[in-house]
Amino acid sequence: MDTALLLEWTIKALLLIVVLLTGFAYLTLMERKVLARIQVRIGPNRAGPYGLLQPVADGIKLLFKESIIPAKADKVIFVLAPLITVIPALIINAVLPWGRTVTIFGREVSLYVADINVGLLYVMAVASIAVYGVTLAGWSSNNKYALLGGLRAAAQMISYELALGLSLLGPVLLAGSLSLVDIVEAQRRMWFIVYQPLAAIVFFITSVAELNRAPFDLPEAEQELTAGYHTEYSGMKFALFYMAEYVKMITVSALFAVLFLGGYLGPFESQYPWLGPIYLFLKILLGLYVLIWLRATLPRFRYDQLMRLGWKVLFPLALFNVVVTAVLVVLLG
């Protein structure tokens, strides 16, 4: 294999991970700031100007915390579970296109790690295994609150994955491809949110549920389950769960942008390919803001409401959308 190509892939993958982890650190700050503003508070403002060094302070604090493993816990799985949660959250980003090709030092470099012809299926595959980390964390802690949180996570993710998968089919039918680059390029004329408003809504709701974020945060409902599946975790292992959650928030926003908001497309992008990542970044920021806004606004669902919404509302809606889209694609060409 071409050594230069291998080097290019390695650099791009490392760069992506650095960007995601920095994004994770500053997303925690953004969340605290936005929540504070919504609740008429100021938020973190002590560490550095405007609290900009707060993520650094948090990181150092977590590093120096004692890492406790409960005596009756299943040690192997207890240590593995945070890793199983973080790794899918990171590798799912490998197929997300940040832009088209740009020229760096006379070399054509494409702004994505991989463009495979089963890109969206890869996303589904990685998303579907993300539930193991949370479920196993709950089981291995040997704590009843943690176990209940893990079980809730498993049931919730299975219930919402079907509607999520079906909502992805709308853009796939319109673009005629499973590759995310093709899906973005198919939106040059018009963003898919215009043709697929229902799929966009279903995708957004189900992905909030897959993220286990408010109003779907039953697996870690503080008032009932202490902290749910990560009750027994401390130190860096606890930080890894948070890392996974926030990296997944970034991923979901990026996927929403790629599937429905035209990804890296925007004015003058065809002349200046460097604008692509900037447009995508702005669209991701919008998605993240809405996610935080939801958390600040909506109370948590009850468990039966969660199941009813998933199976009786979102799943039929997504199915209906697929049938209508398929018929229209065939009729209109």
Place this chain on the structure above:
Amino acid sequence: MGLMTVFILTGAVAIAAALGLLFARNAVYAVLFLVLNMFALAVLYLLLGAPFIAMVQIVVYAGAIMVLFLFVVMLLGAEELKEDGGPIGWQRPLALVLGVVLLAELAYFVFAASATKARLLPSPDGFGDPHAVGLTLFQKYLLPFEVTSVLLLVAMVGAIVLVRNGKRTADEPTGSDAD
């Protein structure tokens, strides 16, 4: 050369995971070994140039079915497997015999195939990509595909009917809304 190394490593992982599944005394570990085995199979599909099947293998088996297995094991608290196999312990010798028969059949066909020196044709362009799989499935194998889907639907309806009957007999007298 590189592909051969990956193949051998993946095969070793698959076999080790299968053995781990058989000998694990804890049902949660057994489930996890099976998940690992399915991942190894997905990698093997990738090596064979069938990315679509590889991804579907992970989505369906590792991502959905095994999560349900894990969910049921955890929900019932059935982690500890009994040394004598419990009420289905009598199946062990039978399983051994059937396993040996299957292995013998496999060995026979492998050796018979290598004796005839059948050349494997190189796979055509675009083999195994979503487009090709879709066309084959909905043109050449449309009837079997539809029959299978009806069979799955029947199984699903059957499961719901069984659950509903059980519920009606054990329903609370208050008649709270059971949807």
